[in-house]
Amino acid sequence: MHGTLPPKPPGIWRQGWYRFRRNRGGMLGLILVALVVLVALTCFVAAPYDPNDQSAMLRGASRQGPSALHWLGTDRMGYDVLSRVLYGAPTALAVGLGAMAIASVIGVIIGGIAGYVGGLVDECLMRFAEFFMVIPVFIVILAVVRLFGIMVVGTWMERVPHLNLMTIIALLGLFGWPPVARMARAEFLRLKHAEFVEAAICIGTTRRDILARHILPNALPSLIVLVALGIGGAILAETMVSFLGFGDPKAISWGQLLYFNYESLKVAPWGSVAPGVAIFVTVLGFNLLADGLTDAFNPRLRQ
Amino acid sequence: MPKRRTLMQAAAAAAVTAAAGPARAAPPFFKLYLMIPNNQPARMIWGTLAAQQMSRIGIDVVSSFVPFTVIAPRRSRGEGKPHPDGGWDCYLERYYYNAIKPTPNTLFHSRLMPPGGENYYYVNDPQIDASLDAISNTRDDAERGAAYKAFQKRWTEVEPLTILFYPQDVIAVNPKLKGFDATTFNPVFFPQPEKWTIEGAGRNATAAFASWAPPASLIPMYTTGYNESNIFGPVYNRLYEYESWENKKLIPSLATGHTVSNDGRTWVISLRQGVKWHSGEEFTAADVKFTWDTILNAAYGSQLRAGLLAVLGGTENYKVSSKYEVTVTLPAYNMLFLDWALGALAMMPEHAYKDLRPESLRGHTASTWLGTYAVKTSDGKSFTARGGVGTGPWIPQGYDPARKAYKYARNPNYWKPHTGNVTTFYIVNIQGTDSVLSALKAGEIDAHDPMYDIGPQVSTIDPAWGKVQAFDSFKWQHICYNLKHPVFGTGVDTPLGRQDPARAAEAAAYIRRAISHAMPREQIVKEIAGGYGEPGVVPMPWSAPEYDHDALKPIAYDLGLSRQYMEKAGYEF
Numbered sequence: 001m002h003g004t005l006p007p008k009p010p011g012i013w014r015q016g017w018y019r020f021r022r023n024r025g026g027m028l029g030l031i032l033v034a035l036v037v038l039v040a041l042t043c044f045v046a047a048p049y050d051p052n053d054q055s056a057m058l059r060g061a062s063r064q065g066p067s068a069l070h071w072l073g074t075d076r077m078g079y080d081v082l083s084r085v086l087y088g089a090p091t092a093l094a095v096g097l098g099a100m101a102i103a104s105v106i107g108v109i110i111g112g113i114a115g116y117v118g119g120l121v122d123e124c125l126m127r128f129a130e131f132f133m134v135i136p137v138f139i140v141i142l143a144v145v146r147l148f149g150i151m152v153v154g155t156w157m158e159r160v161p162h163l164n165l166m167t168i169i170a171l172l173g174l175f176g177w178p179p180v181a182r183m184a185r186a187e188f189l190r191l192k193h194a195e196f197v198e199a200a201i202c203i204g205t206t207r208r209d210i211l212a213r214h215i216l217p218n219a220l221p222s223l224i225v226l227v228a229l230g231i232g233g234a235i236l237a238e239t240m241v242s243f244l245g246f247g248d249p250k251a252i253s254w255g256q257l258l259y260f261n262y263e264s265l266k267v268a269p270w271g272s273v274a275p276g277v278a279i280f281v282t283v284l285g286f287n288l289l290a291d292g293l294t295d296a297f298n299p300r301l302r303q
Numbered sequence: 304m305p306k307r308r309t310l311m312q313a314a315a316a317a318a319v320t321a322a323a324g325p326a327r328a329a330p331p332f333f334k335l336y337l338m339i340p341n342n343q344p345a346r347m348i349w350g351t352l353a354a355q356q357m358s359r360i361g362i363d364v365v366s367s368f369v370p371f372t373v374i375a376p377r378r379s380r381g382e383g384k385p386h387p388d389g390g391w392d393c394y395l396e397r398y399y400y401n402a403i404k405p406t407p408n409t410l411f412h413s414r415l416m417p418p419g420g421e422n423y424y425y426v427n428d429p430q431i432d433a434s435l436d437a438i439s440n441t442r443d444d445a446e447r448g449a450a451y452k453a454f455q456k457r458w459t460e461v462e463p464l465t466i467l468f469y470p471q472d473v474i475a476v477n478p479k480l481k482g483f484d485a486t487t488f489n490p491v492f493f494p495q496p497e498k499w500t501i502e503g504a505g506r507n508a509t510a511a512f513a514s515w516a517p518p519a520s521l522i523p524m525y526t527t528g529y530n531e532s533n534i535f536g537p538v539y540n541r542l543y544e545y546e547s548w549e550n551k552k553l554i555p556s557l558a559t560g561h562t563v564s565n566d567g568r569t570w571v572i573s574l575r576q577g578v579k580w581h582s583g584e585e586f587t588a589a590d591v592k593f594t595w596d597t598i599l600n601a602a603y604g605s606q607l608r609a610g611l612l613a614v615l616g617g618t619e620n621y622k623v624s625s626k627y628e629v630t631v632t633l634p635a636y637n638m639l640f641l642d643w644a645l646g647a648l649a650m651m652p653e654h655a656y657k658d659l660r661p662e663s664l665r666g667h668t669a670s671t672w673l674g675t676y677a678v679k680t681s682d683g684k685s686f687t688a689r690g691g692v693g694t695g696p697w698i699p700q701g702y703d704p705a706r707k708a709y710k711y712a713r714n715p716n717y718w719k720p721h722t723g724n725v726t727t728f729y730i731v732n733i734q735g736t737d738s739v740l741s742a743l744k745a746g747e748i749d750a751h752d753p754m755y756d757i758g759p760q761v762s763t764i765d766p767a768w769g770k771v772q773a774f775d776s777f778k779w780q781h782i783c784y785n786l787k788h789p790v791f792g793t794g795v796d797t798p799l800g801r802q803d804p805a806r807a808a809e810a811a812a813y814i815r816r817a818i819s820h821a822m823p824r825e826q827i828v829k830e831i832a833g834g835y836g837e838p839g840v841v842p843m844p845w846s847a848p849e850y851d852h853d854a855l856k857p858i859a860y861d862l863g864l865s866r867q868y869m870e871k872a873g874y875e876f
Binding site for chain 2: 052054057058060062063076077078146149150153154158245246249250259260262263264265266267
């Protein structure tokens with residue numbers, strides 16, 4: 001007997017994409033993020049000047065307004081603002097993606113174990129996560145960056161390029177995992193009782209396969225939303241650290257541009273406005289993207 | 304026409320270059336750690352520029368933005384170790400002498416190395432020492448003038464530090480504030496609100512002055528910096544003081560005069576009678592002895608100790624000869640005795656401070672202005688102090704942490720009349736140039752200290768809310784080096800120094816000169832200091848009569864010359 005099988009229903013990702021495409025805010029966020037990524041990938045050829053070129057100062061042309069030579073003008077330090085802003089994009093993305101990659105790995109492992117195993121393990125791990133949530137991360141970063149900067153002097157670690165920046169990324173990641181863990185725990189807790197997981201258990205699927213092939217992929221949409229939000233947060237955090245003068249002197253960061261130029265706001269506003277706009281666009285992009293992903297993967301939430 | 308193979312090779316080379324980046328630059332000659340204090344964005348800018356210029360002559364510069372609290376302990380340890388071993392290599396600094404008469408002898412003599420002295424850089428040059436001794440000890444003006452010239456000449460030969468520029472002090476004040484012209488900006492001349500008049504504010508005006516960073520201690524012997532002197536200055540007096548910034552004339556203050564023996568060694572100082580401490584106790588010669596004893600007592604850890612010891616020789620060389628007279632027998636005549644020991648050291652009250660233990664002094668209310676303490680006077684009365692106890696025109700009213708404000712009340716028993724209408728005075732800690740100008744515009748302050756470097760912002764100040772005044776600052780900005788560093792200090796680790804150890808110091812001097820010629824001083828003044836300053840050469844105030852304008856010429860910005868000096872030190876480009 002021949003029958004026609006019903007068409008395979010679209011998967012969770014495809015359904016999410018259909019919904020995401022209809023979300024204008026989400027699409028705008030995606031475009032902005034894509035723009036930042038494009039800038040980060042092409043800045044090395046697109047920037048008109050070397051980002052460390054201070055020759056404008058040597059020829060008496062710092063704090064000059066936009067011109068054909070310097071499209072966004074030069075800043076207080078004699079840098080070409082456009083080049084510095086373009087070169088700031090990879091730093092921002094490295095901070096955002098790096099910090100959230102670390103936070104995601106730690107968060108998913110701890111949250112996943114807590115949600116799947118439950119009981120005392122769940123209690124202990126969640127209290128551990130809460131402990132991390134009440135630590136004043138910003139002050140810890142400032143203190144550790146300072147201490148670390150002293151401790152590595154004369155060691156092999158000093159040769160690591162952008163060590164200060166990497167320390168900031170690592171700390172943002174190490175202190176940014178609790179929200180991911182809480183979300184992962186909730187998802188794992190919900191999914192471990194789902195019918196398809198019970199079915200998998202019945203047919204003898206190993207625990208590792210259940211976790212890796214059934215629960216984790218279904219928990220990812222919710223986690224991605226958090227991660228997208230976290231990227232924007234991490235970029236802002238690094239900006240603040242740099243703005244306070246504790247950033248990596250050798251890294252090109254939008255926060256550092258703001259720090260060095262905010263006192264010239266009235267004299268050479270382009271030096272502050274340009275990095276400010278770059279931060280705004282990037283963080284807005286990730287936040288809109290996260291909002292769009294929320295609507296796409298959790299449509300009932302919006303309803 | 305090039306062959307196809309040649310073209311293919313060129314294309315391949317271009318592709319490799321594009322993928323792997325241009326060929327690596329030659330390895331740097333040596334590594335240098337540059338600490339840039341993070342409390343002044345302008346200095347951070349020229350610090351970054353200086354680091355980049357050094358890297359252009361083959362130096363691997365590891366720069367860091369750090370608070371001065373990181374630099375101070377590293378340089379004070381007195382061991383001369385390089386940065387990786389807990390000491391330091393190089394940092395940026397603004398410096399000034401504590402007296403109008405330039406006193407390089409308090410800073411660069413080999414006798415004054417830390418931890419007791421302020422020669423943090425370990426300048427150790429016999430010719431410089433000889434000229435500094437002559438500056439200190441001669442009573443002949445012509446001889447001293449020649450010694451100043453010799454010091455400056457030798458300095459330009461070895462350039463122990465790189466003097467970047469002489470900044471002007473640019474201050475914006477409330478246009479209604481009169482009498483600020485009498486205030487000068489070396490900390491010796493702290494703000495003098497007793498001379499201020501706020502027009503239209505009646506007879507009981509309130510004035511406020513902004514100071515950048517919080518002080519470390521408000522006991523005068525612990526510091527000579529702005530952050531502290533701004534605040535403790537209005538409370539205390541010195542034995543002599545400068546009449547005004549315009550005439551820069553030293554006149555008696557708590558002293559009424561002095562006699563000096565022909566050999567310049569024996570001084571009899573007469574003290575003003577009837578002067579009262581804020582507690583009501585009378586100021587006497589015992590207070591002068593107490594002040595010097597305390598500074599010279601190593602247990603108190605005063606950074607003025609080495610300097611005062613060099614001048615006075617020891618506690619046995621001065622005595623109270625009567626209630627209002629002190630007799631001093633110096634080991635040798637020293638110009639610093641009048642210009643610095645009498646003219647710059649604030650007198651401290653014996654009755655109020657004698658029982659404060661050395662280990663607790665920095666944390667005491669007299670130092671922090673937090674809380675109160677009782678001061679017993681000889682007539683059995685008790686005075687409640689809210690800060691330091693001095694003889695000065697202003698009585699501390701404590702520190703308000705919430706407002707970051709130090710409050711003062713006019714001293715009604717001051718031995719000199721107040722000439723202005725200010726009766727309540729505040730010093731507030733405001734950080735940031737923009738913030739201080741906003742505070743001035745909002746009427747929250749009436750003046751500020753010169754640390755804000757408002758020069759580049761002058762064009763944004765509306766005369767309706769800010770009157771801009773510029774003064775010769777008697778300061779300089781420099782890059783200072785640890786002269787015990789094996790490369791740019793002693794030179795033993797330079798190619799020339801290794802090849803011929805007898806020429807090691809010469810090699811180190813070449814490196815310092817190379818760095819010096821790599822600094823675009825004129826552009827730093829023009830672009831970062833807003834044009835308020837002069838390119839630097841020697842650590843002498845630009846407008847001091849002792850500055851040898853005839854002999855000293857600006858140091859050329861010339862990277863070619865820099866590289867030549869590096870080559871003389873044995874480095875090959």
